[in-house]
Amino acid sequence: MTAVTSGTTTLDAARGTQNASPERGRAKRRREAGAGFAFLSPWLVGFVVLTAFPMVASLYLAFTDYDLFRPPSWVGLENFTKLFEDPRFWTSAKVTAIYVLVGTPIKLAAALLVAMVLNMKHRGQGAYRSIFYAPSLIGASVSIAIVWKAMFIDDGIVDRIQQLFGLPAGGWVGDPSKTMPMFVLLAVWTFGAPMVIFLAGLKQIPAELYEAASVDGAGPVRKFWRITIPMLSPVLFFNLLLETIGAFQVFGSAFIISGGTGGPADSTLFYTLYLYIKGFAQFDMGYASAMAWVLVVVVGVITAILFKTSNAWVHYSGDNR
Amino acid sequence: MRITRKAAGAAAAAVAVALTLTACGGGADPAEPGSAEKVSTDEDITISLAWWGEPARAEMYEKAVDLFEEEHPNITVQTQFQDWDAYWTARATEAAGGALPDVIQMDLSYLRQYGATGQLLDLSGQVGVNLDTEGVDDSLLGSGQIDGAQYGVPTSTNTLALFYNADVLKKIGVEPLAEGYTWDDLNAWMEEVSKAGAGEDPVIYSGADYTGTFWFFLQWLIQQGVDPFTEDGQLNFDEAQMTEWLDKGQELRDAGAFFPIKQAKQLEPLGGFHVNQSASEASWDNFLAGYVAESGEDIQMLPMPSGDNGPQQFWKPSMLLSASAQTEQPEASAALIDFLINEPEVGKIFGTSKGVPAVQAQIDAMNVEKGSVDEQVVQYEEQVADVVTESAPVPVEGFGEIEAEFKRLGEELQYGNVTVDEFVTQWFSFADGAVEQS
Numbered sequence: 180m181t182a183v184t185s186g187t188t189t190l191d192a193a194r195g196t197q198n199a200s201p202e203r204g205r206a207k208r209r210r211e212a213g214a215g216f217a218f219l220s221p222w223l224v225g226f227v228v229l230t231a232f233p234m235v236a237s238l239y240l241a242f243t244d245y246d247l248f249r250p251p252s253w254v255g256l257e258n259f260t261k262l263f264e265d266p267r268f269w270t271s272a273k274v275t276a277i278y279v280l281v282g283t284p285i286k287l288a289a290a291l292l293v294a295m296v297l298n299m300k301h302r303g304q305g306a307y308r309s310i311f312y313a314p315s316l317i318g319a320s321v322s323i324a325i326v327w328k329a330m331f332i333d334d335g336i337v338d339r340i341q342q343l344f345g346l347p348a349g350g351w352v353g354d355p356s357k358t359m360p361m362f363v364l365l366a367v368w369t370f371g372a373p374m375v376i377f378l379a380g381l382k383q384i385p386a387e388l389y390e391a392a393s394v395d396g397a398g399p400v401r402k403f404w405r406i407t408i409p410m411l412s413p414v415l416f417f418n419l420l421l422e423t424i425g426a427f428q429v430f431g432s433a434f435i436i437s438g439g440t441g442g443p444a445d446s447t448l449f450y451t452l453y454l455y456i457k458g459f460a461q462f463d464m465g466y467a468s469a470m471a472w473v474l475v476v477v478v479g480v481i482t483a484i485l486f487k488t489s490n491a492w493v494h495y496s497g498d499n500r
Numbered sequence: 501m502r503i504t505r506k507a508a509g510a511a512a513a514a515v516a517v518a519l520t521l522t523a524c525g526g527g528a529d530p531a532e533p534g535s536a537e538k539v540s541t542d543e544d545i546t547i548s549l550a551w552w553g554e555p556a557r558a559e560m561y562e563k564a565v566d567l568f569e570e571e572h573p574n575i576t577v578q579t580q581f582q583d584w585d586a587y588w589t590a591r592a593t594e595a596a597g598g599a600l601p602d603v604i605q606m607d608l609s610y611l612r613q614y615g616a617t618g619q620l621l622d623l624s625g626q627v628g629v630n631l632d633t634e635g636v637d638d639s640l641l642g643s644g645q646i647d648g649a650q651y652g653v654p655t656s657t658n659t660l661a662l663f664y665n666a667d668v669l670k671k672i673g674v675e676p677l678a679e680g681y682t683w684d685d686l687n688a689w690m691e692e693v694s695k696a697g698a699g700e701d702p703v704i705y706s707g708a709d710y711t712g713t714f715w716f717f718l719q720w721l722i723q724q725g726v727d728p729f730t731e732d733g734q735l736n737f738d739e740a741q742m743t744e745w746l747d748k749g750q751e752l753r754d755a756g757a758f759f760p761i762k763q764a765k766q767l768e769p770l771g772g773f774h775v776n777q778s779a780s781e782a783s784w785d786n787f788l789a790g791y792v793a794e795s796g797e798d799i800q801m802l803p804m805p806s807g808d809n810g811p812q813q814f815w816k817p818s819m820l821l822s823a824s825a826q827t828e829q830p831e832a833s834a835a836l837i838d839f840l841i842n843e844p845e846v847g848k849i850f851g852t853s854k855g856v857p858a859v860q861a862q863i864d865a866m867n868v869e870k871g872s873v874d875e876q877v878v879q880y881e882e883q884v885a886d887v888v889t890e891s892a893p894v895p896v897e898g899f900g901e902i903e904a905e906f907k908r909l910g911e912e913l914q915y916g917n918v919t920v921d922e923f924v925t926q927w928f929s930f931a932d933g934a935v936e937q938s
Binding site: 439 | 617762
């Protein structure tokens, strides 16, 4: 060990000062890289053990018949062909698609609206921002799903308000036609994260643009469509991506509100919930893995499409468009 | 002599391992009875125990485990529990990783799933050494066996019953059914109740849609002289029989006589009967305690409706205790199972909450109070003992799944999303994939 080190030192010395600097720089960089990886190692271990390995394993399982009790046996594409013939698979795809297509735009609109209101200068705006952000901190929690269910059952608060306005009485939880609006409302209510990002984006828009527009006689609506939206488009795009991907993966609230069944009458059978039922309640882990990979591909394709369309409507500052 | 017997046991075990590894679900050879060592009394041993149930049951188990640890000071028992659904999810995941707890509470619906796939210890070897099963009725003990291997020991029994709320019936002025009633009588009575209860606030319904419960369908099949499952673990009934069964409820469904599914879904995990808005409910007899606690009214029990040859009910082991095949402490595990099924004090702790104990000493120890829930359940089981003429069907592998699918489709039927014919087609196509072809 010592011999090797001293050997290198003499070698370095023999090469003269000219070369020593980059050589030593490289060694230093290597050492720094080593330290970097050492500091990264908890994450790296976590990533390999908890993410990469299970993903590779599930890719393999997707092509097998695996019931958790017996060793998996290779069945080729059978899981995928079964999947497309399974009516409940299509139900779950439909439920999730509706949730993504309806819930995400409403949630983003609500987030933008609140962000714009909070962007106005008034007293105590810091407090307001915290208050409006709070629901998204607790929205994904178990307790809020339970509270949500309690609010929407027979004689719950929502039912009573409906009765006050002479609307048809009855809770939403047991009515298959009303469970989806209930979930969309829960999603919209947790608008905090995109709202904060919108708020940051709004602050970046130069006030001169609005002043110039006012001078030219533009009203608030025109200013919104001509200045706010184009200037905010990168932020909007970012939020749209995150929220769409997030909406595809909704699980916790659905699991709790329906007791893990996707009921009533499969009206809340979200894709991830059906995947869970298949894997852990019906012992069909191969099928569940196949479903997981179909979801990965679908979300991947949708993300790619969003990126493609973004060329047309997202304006980055400094762009010539 | 002793050595050769042990060697034979080892050979049998080796063959068993080879069989499980090669043949799918072929089942192991039964272990030699009494081949096990006596549980150690000085070595420090830790075993784990898992069950499903509510916190109330957990308290009872903890008390029982404390007594066990007093008797075996060198053994420590680590406990855990979940509710029914979470319990089976957790066990399935552990089974996949070969890490089941040493002793697990087992249900008849899952016994074959775990037993036939080599997850459970054949307790035969422990019988007579660390595990005394003398007190358990032979046919009941048989329900814990698959191909001669004792994968579970029943702790208690239950049987189906029709519960009715006597206070509610008095209020709406309808007489309870008389013993010996048939399925048709039940339908007529339910219609009468729902008519009489329609004017009440809240509306009183006759009961839940009984056709959507898989076990009632099995009970009815047995009355038709049909064994629901074949010996080699296949379905033994056809689409026409299921259609006939589901059609029984059609008139009442159309008339809105059953407790509405919309309301039932919101009450979960309770039902209309718990909240005194339903006059009757068919279920397992050990559910009485739960009904009485929630309803607070006078709940009475009747045998199930009669077929052509009477009610022809069956005892079902309400739950079993099994040990993991991977356990490193088979002796201590068997000793714990032995304690839980035989110890009179344990019988006192649990009462009839798990069903009526399988071992008489535990029933005797309960010293049931007059008018208590325990007394009512014990009396009911004594009363129906004459009509319990059939043995419980041995569930096929995948029973838990086909039962859940039956329930799900039953709800779809009540929501009006599927017809009886669609129910039957969809269920059989699901069962095709779920029931293991051995």
